[in-house]
Amino acid sequence: MTLSEGYRNNSQIARRVTESWIYNNMFCPRCGCEHIEQFENNKPVADFYCPNCGNQYELKSKNGKFGKKINDGAYDTMIERITGNNNPDFFLMGYSRSEGKVNDIMLVPKHFFVPNIIERRKPLAPTARRSGWVGCNILLDKIPIQGRISIISNGSIENRNSVLRKTQTAQSLKIENVSARGWLMDILHCVNAIDAEEFCLMDMYRFEDILRQKHPDNNNVKPKIRQQLQFLRDKGIIEFLGNGYYSKLK
Numbered sequence: 725m726t727l728s729e730g731y732r733n734n735s736q737i738a739r740r741v742t743e744s745w746i747y748n749n750m751f752c753p754r755c756g757c758e759h760i761e762q763f764e765n766n767k768p769v770a771d772f773y774c775p776n777c778g779n780q781y782e783l784k785s786k787n788g789k790f791g792k793k794i795n796d797g798a799y800d801t802m803i804e805r806i807t808g809n810n811n812p813d814f815f816l817m818g819y820s821r822s823e824g825k826v827n828d829i830m831l832v833p834k835h836f837f838v839p840n841i842i843e844r845r846k847p848l849a850p851t852a853r854r855s856g857w858v859g860c861n862i863l864l865d866k867i868p869i870q871g872r873i874s875i876i877s878n879g880s881i882e883n884r885n886s887v888l889r890k891t892q893t894a895q896s897l898k899i900e901n902v903s904a905r906g907w908l909m910d911i912l913h914c915v916n917a918i919d920a921e922e923f924c925l926m927d928m929y930r931f932e933d934i935l936r937q938k939h940p941d942n943n944n945v946k947p948k949i950r951q952q953l954q955f956l957r958d959k960g961i962i963e964f965l966g967n968g969y970y971s972k973l974k
């Protein structure tokens with residue numbers, strides 16, 4: 725047996741073990757249903773679904789901890805799924821093979837996926853079996869914290885009600901339109917990047933240049949910032965204190 729065959733078998737075993745762990749232990753963070761069901765093998769879109777609310781989940785698991793980037797499938801397929809609004813929520817599971825233990829599970833709701841968190845990888849070399857194939861990385865640290873919901877963190881299980889609450893808050897930030905969603909995620913990122921609980925419009929305007937680079941076709945960045953802040957207020961993420969001052973809500 726060659727090394728690559730051995731490796732593929734190992735990853736298949738890991739896949740089976742992690743999937744059955746989710747099947748046996750995981751509740752639906754969207755609706756609180758006690759268990760979720762597994763799709764039959766080779767479903768192209770997702771791995772699990774909730775029998776109560778129908779929400780779909782894809783599992784990405786890794787021996788060890790997830791870093792800032794997650795290796796994923798074909799770049800074009802991923803972008804197509806995001807822009808077509810047919811990607812599932814993601815469960816990111818970090819486990820320890822040697823300890824046989826799940827240490828981390830994080831939920832990333834589907835609408836936190838926008839094209840600029842997907843990095844295009846270099847095409848595979850001409851000598852590779854799938855020469856020219858282009859994969860992608862999910863840039864985890866570019867997802868606002870509101871979209872990274874811990875279910876298990878460093879081996880300890882988060883309170884289920886708190887997970888459901890955070891998932892509901894995340895759900896309230898859902899926008900169908902992918903370009904509008906990109907703006908919202910960027911503004912949320914800026915708000916999160918401000919250290920203080922209270923901030924003012926000028927603090928937000930400091931991100932104007934960065935935002936303009938990300939959205940070169942938009943000449944009205946400042947009005948856009950104000951519009952998105954209103955959206956975040958309507959969704960209960962921030963509060964307006966008046967006179968261009970804002971406060972983050974827990």
Ligand SMILES: [Zn+2]
Nearest residue numbers: 752755774777
């Ligand atoms: Zn559900």
